[in-house]
Amino acid sequence: MAKDKASQAKAAGKKTKSIDGGTPPSCPLARAQELNIRQVIDAEGNLVGDLPEPDLSDDQLRAHYEMMVLVRAIDDRGWTLQRSGRVEFWIPHRGLEAVHTSATLAFDNDDWIFLGYRHPGTMLMRGVPLLQLFAQFFGRADEPLKGRRLPTLMGDRRANIVPMTTQVGSYVPHACGAAWAAKIKGDKTRFLTFFGDGSTSRGEFHSALNFAGVHKPPVVFICENNGWAVTTPTSLQTATDTFAEKGDAYGIRNLRVDGNDPLAVYAVTREARDLAPEEGASLIEAVTYRMGYHTTSDNPDLYRTREEVAAWEPWCPLIRMRKYLEKRGLWDDASEADLWARCKADIDAAVKGAEAMPFPDPSTMFDDTFAEPTWMLEEQRRQLLEELESR
Amino acid sequence: MAKDKASQAKAAGKKTKSIDGGTPPSCPLARAQELNIRQVIDAEGNLVGDLPEPDLSDDQLRAHYEMMVLVRAIDDRGWTLQRSGRVEFWIPHRGLEAVHTSATLAFDNDDWIFLGYRHPGTMLMRGVPLLQLFAQFFGRADEPLKGRRLPTLMGDRRANIVPMTTQVGSYVPHACGAAWAAKIKGDKTRFLTFFGDGSTSRGEFHSALNFAGVHKPPVVFICENNGWAVTTPTSLQTATDTFAEKGDAYGIRNLRVDGNDPLAVYAVTREARDLAPEEGASLIEAVTYRMGYHTTSDNPDLYRTREEVAAWEPWCPLIRMRKYLEKRGLWDDASEADLWARCKADIDAAVKGAEAMPFPDPSTMFDDTFAEPTWMLEEQRRQLLEELESR
Amino acid sequence: MVAIESKPRKATVLEAINAAMAHALETDPDVVLMGQDVGKAGGIFRTSTGLSQRIGSKRVIDTPLDEKGIVAHAVGMALYGLKPIVEIQFSGFIHDAFEHIMFCAARYRWASGGQYSCPMVIRAPSFGGIKGGFWHSQSVEAYYVHHGGVKILCPSTPEDAYRMMIAAVQDPDPVLLVEPVPLYRAMSAEFVHDGKPTDIGRAEVVRAGADVTILTYGVMRPQSISAAEDLAEEGIDTEVIDLRTLIPYDIETILASVQKTGRVVIVHEAPLSLGFGAEMAAVLQEKAFGYLHTPIQRVAAPDVPYHFSIGDECYKPDAHRIKLAVRRAMEFEF
Amino acid sequence: MVAIESKPRKATVLEAINAAMAHALETDPDVVLMGQDVGKAGGIFRTSTGLSQRIGSKRVIDTPLDEKGIVAHAVGMALYGLKPIVEIQFSGFIHDAFEHIMFCAARYRWASGGQYSCPMVIRAPSFGGIKGGFWHSQSVEAYYVHHGGVKILCPSTPEDAYRMMIAAVQDPDPVLLVEPVPLYRAMSAEFVHDGKPTDIGRAEVVRAGADVTILTYGVMRPQSISAAEDLAEEGIDTEVIDLRTLIPYDIETILASVQKTGRVVIVHEAPLSLGFGAEMAAVLQEKAFGYLHTPIQRVAAPDVPYHFSIGDECYKPDAHRIKLAVRRAMEFEF
């Protein structure tokens, strides 16, 4: 069982190091085979001959690329809206488009998803309208979470997407427990949850994988290894070369995939979903990178080099997918220009519509505490509303 | 990384199954080599040719066996004292004598130990007098924990043994943090902590091993896999074949050892201790068995077969060590009879002495809350003592 | 044992809990019982004896030794539509699950805009009296009041234990069921095992009295009653109210009594500072200010851990200390 | 920045915390600072800016993302002889460490018969006002009162922040330092950065008054002061007391004021039920019963989560609601 130092050293290249970590920045996706990272296409959109091309129709492929571009456009807009003071806060998802959209595509719409906080892509894949997303970003009353939650902390039961409760990783055992419940009830529902490299350090990750190993619920754990947890590099998060191998400690099937390869993410997630009823859980480490700031309160120059970010640029999931489509004759500059124009127009409309919506009424703070509020809450509600009235 | 079913099946024999688990009871120590369990001697006390004999003098070997017998005699006495209502509660340690005494022997006396609750052996190895142990069992005032703690939840700073705070596993990261502190201070102190198979399920195990992998503190984690956590078999505790392999998920050196082989436990623990300053932590899975009840409140017939217990009898660490000594001409029936007689006499004296000691004064409940009690506590103390007075 | 009965029969608190869980498991396929050792062996207190044999290990689940994981998985089960009953082996080990009870289970409904909820029962075997020492003798209920989101039920009779368990399982939100370990086998009482829930939020006037009101719950109920009986001989007519549920508490019954007697003694085993008695005192000194003849007295354990060898005798409040507090409430002069 | 100075200079609360930690780290080699992102980047609020550069990553430690693990390892460090300062990124994420703070750190001294202790500082950036939503705007201090074992310090001025941090690091037992996030940069004040600790357990009479006493702490101090100033114009002379430390609280200063004014308003941002105001009300109605002209009023947030889009405006108590409570305390009739 003892691991030989050599193999430890070998794959260490995958680790992000803090600013003075010394190693010259390189993108691990360039050494995918050596690092055991599954791929369909390379940086140029050529087939690498590892995983087979998934059978998606030309229309599906085009639609998927269009979705990723829309998701990227939302991130650009969210950023400028926050910088111009119109949105309170923004959590970027730039660079993570492939993981979110492709993994969601691999699941059926009545499967459940437990979300993190960078997931407009996942919401859109489940048909949530743009206007609803922006209403949430603007904290307006008329969206499923009633304006109660931070921008981008989303969920919608109609889309079978459970919103997180803000603590990173805490929802991983919730997803596992829900999957276990479906198994107990004899339902066919399957479950997907996303969490980050940092989240694996929490006890919840341990609890979820340990219970999953013993009880084999139909859940797919996707660890988005995007290199950083705020300012903390993966090298300070854990001593293992990969996050996938942690699954071995629980008897959980696990593998690494190129998180910036939309086709590979789709392929391995679909396979994990198909195996779930029989084999139980899978742990998929999606090797990707947080191209943007952690949040609008962050300053990456304090902890990571621009060279490191630059090394990832050519591996942008949008660029790679576009090249792949172009090589298959499914895309050209005209369609690209037209797509961006449509995204801008749709987002403009959503922003305009959402900003015109009203904020929640103070009385609604007291709703949804219990199915039926207690007399204590009703008394507090009456008094607070009176006091606010009198201002 | 994905683990092939075959290998999973292979070692499954090591798993305890619940009463209707089906597998015919067998002692995994009989298949030590196959199950990757390191040994020095077999059931007959013959060298198996795996680990070399540790270089312990004849006197040391004899003394070590005598200690294990004393520890066993204490367990026998604790049990009868509880059954006859003289001790409130008892937590048996029968069958675990080798793990506790041999691992402690492998460390120096100024190294720190973080204890579980089956460890009279560890206390005795550090020179704690029998009278003090029994004073603790009887909840008397004049012992280091001042009669505040359950019988067998022990510790003594003079022996560098930290008492646990009762939650299983919670102290594992405390041991790891203390070792990290010694490293930060540049001290040479090394650290040892014992915990059970069940304890590995808690988040604390995850936290400690994860931090240890990153920061390499000089600590040795000994997981006493004794087959059961109260009524829960290891097969319901985790899906892995072994507890040692969990170390791989944190980049921690790990191995399995025959926990009923005093020489093997000593050898691998000594090695782990020697490597600690350089390599950091080791995780040692001591494969052993809880021969007794979980506690005096337990009833094993509800969940495990007597055949399973019987299968372990020939692997009793005392029997094996005695046979080994006899083969080396270091022991005979006369010495055996004499030893048990001495143990009985010493324990009789300790019981007599301890039972004669006074119980704590109510006022002492308020001591050691803060270094200086707050006015609130002093007020509460005054009032409570007055009220008790007036009864 | 059958699920529904029509004739009364005797049961201890422990048997009542077992019967109520059996009823819930047999009548609702969405109910699961999970925790450490709750299966084959029936739990370390034997409260679930026979259930795994009758219901099967799919719904009566022996979990890994991980309180956080147990509660967190139950949260997920509840989100999906099951109604988990979670046994924490001793309330002193519940703290690892604090975040998942108070900031997950108790908040999913609100945080999801009312889209999701977590109906679940968390069983916390509580209180001292079995020579358990600090971690095996804890009173933890007060931690689950601040910030809200959890209902707290404290049965101390067999029938209450039965009907509160039924009510807790049927409740649409998370419920903390504070089980009185020292009373598990202390008494046996007759009631009809008819599967009917109690009405959450009602206190019980256990003993009517005109002079002073004792507010108590859980394991202190018997102590309070015996104190009241002794006090009667001194001519002090004590009303004893068992709060039964802390969240929500029964303000009408409490206020009616306090307005009648004008004297209040709050009794709980939990430590004094920010024990539930603090909230009671704060609320009553405001809502009944004009009625109070004397300061509200609190009888509680001190703010120190529960002592193994002398805690049952000296730490845990008893009838004697309750009587002293009642006399203070009667005699107070300023 | 040097550790000890003789001339006063201005600092914000944030700069004061940074200076105090710098002083502790530079003057005591046993002090370590650990938490998520506290190193190179200086913490997400930048309270530790420059410290890892000056002290080195051995004693200013970026930990894995694991609150329980961070506190639990700090407990071990403290047992061995270090004095860890632990930063929890937001108080809303402290709950995972609840067991290790209250039932390990706070109990090792007692549980080991006084042989071991856990001197450590747990920094809990608290309160709302930065549009953070529920988990980034929490008041958690009340959870650390019941069962005891932790001292609780709540600075709300730069000098208090500095001297309380120094005092917390020097204290032989675990200290919860409740940092007022909305005040980090809100004001700047002059004091001598001389490394001198505050005296734990002393309240401050921020504004003397004869008619009514406001008891408050943390982020509600400025709100209480402005309320008092407005009330002065109505002819209500309000005394404002900043409790500063909750455990132990300064009973002499509080009682002296209450006996003088006979009217009390307790103000905190934490939710009402079993917030610290409950303990204050319970203690004062007993110790000052004969002095109280009117019921003790509590101003607090309601027992619901902190709302993202309207919480700062409608959930968080403000001067207006404090004034209403003071008027109730003045006008109450029965």
Ligand SMILES: Cc1ncc(C[n+]2csc(CCOP(=O)(O)OP(=O)(O)O)c2C)c(N)n1
């Ligand atoms: C329990 C908890 N601790 C701290 C935080 C503050 N926080 C928000 S995101 C984050 C980093 C998460 O890193 P990772 O899991 O890798 O996800 P990523 O942000 O990289 O997508 C932290 C520390 C939190 N939300 N919850």
Ligand SMILES: Cc1ncc(C[n+]2csc(CCOP(=O)(O)OP(=O)(O)O)c2C)c(N)n1
């Ligand atoms: C956190 C916590 N949960 C539950 C318990 C009750 N308990 C005491 S010992 C034990 C079993 C521990 O099993 P294991 O770790 O294998 O150690 P063993 O008893 O086999 O030596 C349990 C569940 C506890 N003490 N602490």
Ligand SMILES: [Mg+2]
């Ligand atoms: Mg990350």
Ligand SMILES: [Mg+2]
């Ligand atoms: Mg065990």
